[in-house]
Amino acid sequence: MRLIEGRNLKVYFDSDAGKVHAVDNVNFHIDEGENLVFIGETGSGKTVLGMTIMRLLPTNVYYEGELYFKDKNLIKATEKEMEGLRGRELAIIMQNPLTALNPCMSIKKHLVQVLQKHKGMDKKSASDRAAEILVETGIPEDQIDYYAHQLSGGLRQRALIALGLACDSEILIADEPTKGLDVTVQLQVVKLLRKISDNKKKAMFIITHDLGVAAALADRIAIMYCGRILESGTVKEIFESPFHPYTKGLIAAHPSRGLNPIQGYSASLVNLPEGCVFCPRCDHATAKCRESEPEEFDLTETHKVRCYLAGS
Amino acid sequence: MKKLIIRRLLIGLLIMVVASLLSFTVLYVAPGNPAESILRERTGADPSYQDISLFMSNNNLDGNLFSKIAQWLVMAFRFDFGESLYTGEPVMAEFIRRLWATLQLTLISMGISTPLAIIIGVAAAAKKNKIFDHVSRILSLIGLSIPDFWLGLFLMIIFSRTLKWLPAFGYGSAANYIMPIITLCVAQIASLTRIVRATMLEKLSEDYIVTARGNGLKKKMILMKFAFRNSLGPIVTYLGASFGHLLAGAVVVETVFSWPGVGAFLVDAVYSRDYPVIQGFVMIIALFYVVINLVTDILYVYIDPRIRFEKG
Structure with a gap:
């Protein structure tokens, strides 16, 4: 069953510098139990997309297009309706575990509140259940009453994951779950997420710029650049037959492939180039690329790319 | 926790010693001689040199500076500041009576203004840029801009002279408290509201x-x-600091409403260089600050x- 589907989704912000098109004409979907990983540079719109699903963006945001959760258009949902969905059916693991947890509240209390609110549990059973979830996520039993600042970075991230799991939501959004962690701890966190997706058959929307994390967790991958999805496909398609010059560049830039960076810098979202957003950095750019933006081309049923190379 | 309190107490003690030495020396170094002004008042003529030195030796005002410091320290830590040079009465008895009158105003104003300011500040932050927020901000700006004495006189004209509801001045009955307390509360509510609003917005x-x-918790929670x-x-930090402001503000309000507090007493003492009174006052205010700071520090431990955990 299709859980999330975005059609021609646009998200933009009003700012002093002008309209910022953080997400532009994005089409994507997540099916039941499926892991979709969004890869992109900082500022490519991955987090905005995740926060759009949760509808947690600041008030200067505007939406166009459609974003369905089952048969509900989320961008038309009222704040009240969203309050009912958040935590219960849509859960998010925020970035920056240290600042994302209330410094004046123990990690168990965070979970207890959510369980009381969404599962209607009394204090005692919510507390028991919270302890259970925290231990399952790998927090030592004697540390479940700790505050965020007392935990190590890895345990903090686990606490945040536990909070995301508290209510057995159908969708779990994980925003850079391995950011700022030691490599060994990163591996543990990735394994934990893998276990969750295998055991609970949960659909996950994972945001990262780490290709390794993507390879370990994804069923499908979407490559984002300047608010657009330039290429999307199954893990195999993206890693074995990448099509878009940007995707190829990303893979070539990986240390294991010789660390060849893509030339230039990501364009400003306020002042995007004419035509294809990637053409100023693209070795294959033609006059056509500079004139108009390519539509999405289907390479296979699952592999889609926005590049004129595919059309010709 | 114990360590923290002991350390704070020791620092407090040090502050008291420094404060007492400062209050002692500053007054002796300052120009003007109490004997001269007191004798002039008594006799109506300029006193002779012999009269002045006789008065000074009778009141322990002459002699070696260091032996006087030692004498003073002993007195100060017994909180016995001798007799007023003017009235000849023991300083402390008069002082405690007056301090109680002042503290009543200060504490009642604090008790009324704190919860009100918190409610208004929190509500204003919750409704940022809505009408309630704008109105409360304008009112608090007005409240901050009105001088105490002006507000006191204004209230007096309305409630005592025009409406004849409240006594213009005096001490003792409940009606006497109303106007001084309103006067003190206005500025306190105005400034605390701003602090609460600004802090809340930062935390929000x-x-x-x-x-x-993202966990779908209720807005109120x-x-x-x-x-x-x-x-x-x-x-809490602000409240601790504002206690001192309130005490100082009370001096003006007391003068306006002829309130028998420490205010007028102290001003008179400064004019006539009534050393024991001034030194007693400085010591008591220093003691207040030390105690309030200690309380604030202990509260911190419970709040944050x-x-x-840092201080064990």
Whole structure:
């Protein structure tokens, strides 16, 4: 069953510098139990997309297009309706575990509140259940009453994951779950997420710029650049037959492939180039690329790319 | 915790010693001689040199500076400042009577203004840029801009002269308290409201607020358990500091309403260089600050778990 589907989704912000098109004409979907990983540079719109699903963006945001959760258009949902969905059916693991947890509240209390609110549990059973979830996520039993600042970075991230799991939501959004962690701890966190997706058959929307994390967790991958999805496909398609010059560049830039960076810098979202957003950095750019933006081309049923190379 | 209190107490003691030495020396170094002004008042003529030195030796005002410091320290730590040079009465008895009158005003104003300011400040932050917020901001700006004495006189004209509801001045009955307390409360509510609003807005933009919203918690809960709970530290700090302001503000208000507090007493003492009174006052205010700071520090430990664990 299709859980999330975005059609021609646009998200933009009003700012002093002008309209910022953080997400532009994005089409994507997540099916039941499926892991979709969004890869992109900082500022490519991955987090905005995740926060759009949760509808947690600041008030200067505007939406166009459609974003369905089952048969509900989320961008038309009222704040009240969203309050009912958040935590219960849509859960998010925020970035920056240290600042994302209330410094004046123990990690168990965070979970207890959510369980009381969404599962209607009394204090005692919510507390028991919270302890259970925290231990399952790998927090030592004697540390479940700790505050965020007392935990190590890895345990903090686990606490945040536990909070995301508290209510057995159908969708779990994980925003850079391995950011700022030691490599060994990163591996543990990735394994934990893998276990969750295998055991609970949960659909996950994972945001990262780490290709390794993507390879370990994804069923499908979407490559984002300047608010657009330039290429999307199954893990195999993206890693074995990448099509878009940007995707190829990303893979070539990986240390294991010789660390060849893509030339230039990501364009400003306020002042995007004419035509294809990637053409100023693209070795294959033609006059056509500079004139108009390519539509999405289907390479296979699952592999889609926005590049004129595919059309010709 | 014990260590913290002991350390704070020792620092407090040091502050008291320094304060007492300062109050002692500054007055002796300052120009003007109490004997001269007191004798002039008594006799109506300029006193002779012999009269002055006789008065000074009778009142222990001459002699070696260091032996006087030692004498003074002993007195100061017994909180016995001798007799007023003017009235000849023991300083402390008069002082405690007057201090009680002042403290009544200060404490009652604090008790009324604090909860009101917190309610208004929290509500204004919750309704940022809505009508309630604008109105409360304009009112608090007005409240801050009105001088105490002007407001006191204004209230007097309305309630005592025009409406004849309240006595213009005096001490003793409940009606006497109303106008001085309103006068003190206005400025206190105005400034505290601004502090509460600003702190709340800062905390409302923290990551953990987004986490709480992402968990689908109720707005009221997010406001209180996340934003307000974390605002308590700055608010308590401000309250501690503003206690001193209130005491100082009370001096003006006391003068306006002929309130028999320490205010007028102290001003008179400064004019006539009535050393024992001034020194007693300085010591008591220093003691107040030390005690309030100690209380604030201990409260901190309960408010912020990060401090609790840092200091053991």
